[in-house]
Amino acid sequence: MKLLITVVSNDDVRSLLNALIDAGHKATKLSSTGGFLRKGNTTLLLGANDNTVDDLLDIIRATCRRRMVPYPFHVSEHPSMVPQDAVEVEVGGATVFVVPVERFIRL
């Protein structure tokens, strides 16, 4: 068994959880904060049998793609932080730690 500690953007967590639950997987959602940006993100704990890890990674890949979106309005309040000609910012993606589970016990 493996534990996938999965850090994702708050923007992607709803569709990711929907896809995981629809596919019969289990998840625990934790609120977290990125150490670099100090911005809220979400960490999911996903316990999975070894033969379902690839399925989980496929679902994460499909729902948490890195993509470009227009700069959010609030960023323009800090124009010195934004390159003059920048119109888009990258969001999404996932950071996944695949950790072996020594024992899984439900009491």
Ligand code: 2BA
């Ligand atoms: P990502 O590398 O996609 O990381 C997204 C979030 O995933 C991170 O949020 C952090 O919460 C988690 N994470 C990533 N790698 C980790 C690790 N090795 N251990 C534990 N947690 C990890 P933030 O720390 O707020 O980082 C947000 C984005 O800022 C990162 O996206 C990366 O593009 C950039 N970044 C992070 N650290 C950086 C640094 N030292 N220098 C330049 N850019 C950095």
